[in-house]
Amino acid sequence: MSSDPSSHGPGSPTTAGSAAPVSPPSSPGIRAHGTGREPFARLAPLALGALGIVYGDIGTSPLYALRDCFSGEHGIAPTPDNVLGVLSLVFWSLIIVISVKYLGFVMRADNRGEGGILALLALVVQRGGREGSGARRMVLLTLGLFGAALLYGDGIITPAVSVLSAVEGLSVATPLFNPYVLPIALVILLALFLVQSKGTGGIGRVFGPLMVVWFTVIAVLGAHEMVRNLSVLQAVLPTHAVRFFAQNGGHGFLVLGAVFLVVTGGEALYADMGHFGYRPIRLAWFGVVLPALLLNYFGQGALLLRDPSAASNPFFHLAPEWAMYPLVALATAATVIASQALISGVFSITRQAIQLGYWPRLEVVHTSAEEQGQIYLPGVNIALLLGVVAVVLGFRSSGALTAAYGIAVTATMGITTCLAYVVARERWGVRRAIAVPLGMTFLSVDLAFFGANFVKVAHGGWLPLTLGVVLFTLMTTWKRGREMLGQKLRSASISLVDLLESFGENAPHRVPGTAIFMTGNPEIAPSAMLHNLKHNKVLHEQTLLLTITTEDVPHVPSAERVTVESLPLGMRRITARYGFMDDPSIPDILKRCREAGLPFSVMSTSFFLGRETLIISKHPGMARWREAVFLWMSRNSRSATAFFRIPPNRVVELGAQVEL
Incomplete structure (x- = not known):
């Protein structure tokens, strides 16, 4: 369990009530990756990197998109009119969804x-959290979390x-390979997940050039x-x-489900923007990716x-x-690169969910000393591997899998449109007369x-939807459970001011050394401190008092990360602020405290940490099955x-039983 999670606790990082200003739309990024008016000589290497990381998914769609339009579950006869019609849908999907929506608006x-x-x-x-209604904020949160779960x-x-x-291309070369397609694909996928612990730094240097070769070919x-x-x-x-x-009516509409496969990498463009900046991604799209895709689709x-x-x-x-x-x-090789981008994206989403308090603590391993975004989550990697192997063995062909592919991504794209509309109206001040037609x-x-x-x-689309519902339920259960636990602990605690006033002239006996009490609410006396005073009757x-909060911005500038405030009796309150893509750590905080004198x-x-043993009460705050799930997640959460x-040899844990 987490350490004293009063008001969510340090073990389940909280979102701060207010955050630093976000960059305006006129300057989409304030990071150093190709977001300003850099010369082409600087943009070119970043665009090359974007080819390897960002465009793997959408770049490999020609392998199966048109095939499914004409020979898939709802394939249509390849007559001249149908071929030109499908190509027209492909062309305008790439222009409207990728070129206009994502590259021109969402990014x-x-x-x-x-x-x-x-x-x-x-x-x-x-x-929305400051000015919107509670119901409106909840709707937005629900949409965003469900999109992330999908x-x-x-x-x-x-x-x-x-x-x-x-790998199925081997069957096109000769039917002799038919029995070996599945085993070869499984071996490649197994190797891909096994090398995740080594990091993608070395492999990443060849991703860009390899994708240049791919798009050229x-x-x-x-x-x-x-x-x-x-x-x-x-x-x-x-x-x-x-x-x-x-001409085709309802059948033509169903073919649109296969046409969608040409734009499935749209969300990756947006998710990977922080690695390269929007200008290199845009340059790579219009300079290489879009022309290559159109030439190939029109060639097919x-x-x-x-x-x-x-x-x-x-x-x-x-x-x-x-x-x-x-x-x-x-x-x-190109599909392995595309898969790597998706795997890395899942790692990143999971870390963000942990920092925002929607997922239990998991082990996060940094695989590069230079690139903060290169991370590896062993537990998530194993879960993804098992899931991938299960769907390969269950569906057995890419044609069957594409029948399950698309519904989750389309739902996420729709949610992204809704959230981007809110940003356009409320943060950019775009007039309704412009925002509504564009958004619609x-x-x-x-x-x-x-x-x-x-x-x-009915043909496999239930799989990503079911997975999304399960993960959404887990995320909301964890968040709600942490809130309930925080409320219980606050109701049984006293404010720090009241505690200090209660000492009066009889201050506790002081002993040599330093004690750090971790607390999620800086205004409340940590439960570990109360237990220490009750049983040991001393203060160091x-x-x-250390509080770690997570702001709803990606990164908190180094100079603003740690603040120190003096309290009575020589005590001090330390507040450490991190972004949802930062990794809070005690060594980093202590280093900054020493620098502050x-x-x-x-x-x-x-280090005094609270450790709670959770018990389901007779009158639970949420459904009993959800409380059971929360207890299971708590037991499997990584220790604070x-x-x-x-340093584990410097930790003192003081426990208590808490009824939910």
Whole structure:
């Protein structure tokens, strides 16, 4: 259990009531990664890095997107009108969803340079928490948390469908490989998860160049076929998309669920903004990714116009026979890169959830001394591996997996649109006459994709939805349980002012050394201090009350991180502020305290932590099953000693039983 979680406790980092100002939309990021008016010489390396990290998911969509449009669960006949109609939908989806919505609008809603749905949620709540109604704030929180929970399903399905679709190219080369596709894919995925503990620093240096090769190859393959039938370029006219729906009706709408596969990496653009900045990501998109994708998709379309039988796997049929095996190897490397980006994204989301108080403490390992964002969570890695292996063995082909793919991502995209609209209205002051039509346009596209994907629920779409509901329930249960525990402890405690006044002229006996009492509420006397006074009847010569809070901004500047305040009896109150992408640690806090002129030695310091044994009461504050889940999560939460990196031989735990 956590140490004295009064008002959420230091073991379950809290969101501070007020936060530093967030950067305005005119300057989307104030971090150093390509967010200003840098020259091209500086942007180019960052854009290259973005190719390797940001665009892996969307960049490997040509492996299966058009294949599913014409030979998937709801595939349509590859007639000339249908091919041009689908290509038109693909073209305008990439333009509207990625080029306009994400790169032109959503990525301006940054939280001090960081993106992603939890960063956006923190940005929205900063405003809504101060001026909005409680019900409105709860709706926004629920939407944001559910969107974040859905991304875990994406983190499981994306590696499985990407790697499987690449290895299945071997079956196109020769049917002899059919029995070996599944084992080869499982070996590749197993190796991918096993190397996570080594970090991605060394591998990351080759991600960018490899993806340059990938995008070059798919562009050349597509262009080679497209020049043989330039009539395919007619698909840029939206009239072909309109005619497609008019001719195919409901069936055409269902095909939209497969068309959505071309934009599934949209959320990754936003989530990875903090690593590179929006300008390098935008440069990589318009300079490399979009042209390569369009050339390949239009090349596949030209191939289908020439040979409709290629619909079974148009991507690999673009390649000449001699290039099949090298292309499979390159596609496998590209899908591994795409999978790595999703895995790293899940690690990042989990750390943010821990810092914001929506997830129990877990072990977070930093795999790079230079890059703060390179982290590894062993428990999450094992869970993802088990999930990926289970879906590969359960679905057995990328075609079956794409039937389950999309519904979670479409829901998250719709939630992102809603939250971004709130930011535009309340933080940027965009007039309703502009914000409403723009938001409704984006939301109508999101809802169309969601509706087309909703039919996948019975064919596997239930998997990411179920996973999202389970994780959302766990996140909200943990948050609510911490709030209840904090309320119980506050009701049984006294304020620090009242405690100090109660001493009067009879101050407790002082003993040599330093004692640090960790508390989640700086105004309340820590329960560990009360137990110490009750049983030992002493105070240390230097008594410090330490509160660690998490602001709803990604990072707190180093100079603003620790403040020290003097209290009566020579006591001091230390407040350590961290962002939801920072890692709080006792060594860092003590170092900053010494720099502020507070002398002490770690070896003569004792850390007093509260340890609560939780008991379900006869009248629980939430459903009994949720309280049981909360107790299970509490027992499996990492100890405060390990999480905050407190020297274990300097820790004193004082326990108490608490009824929920």
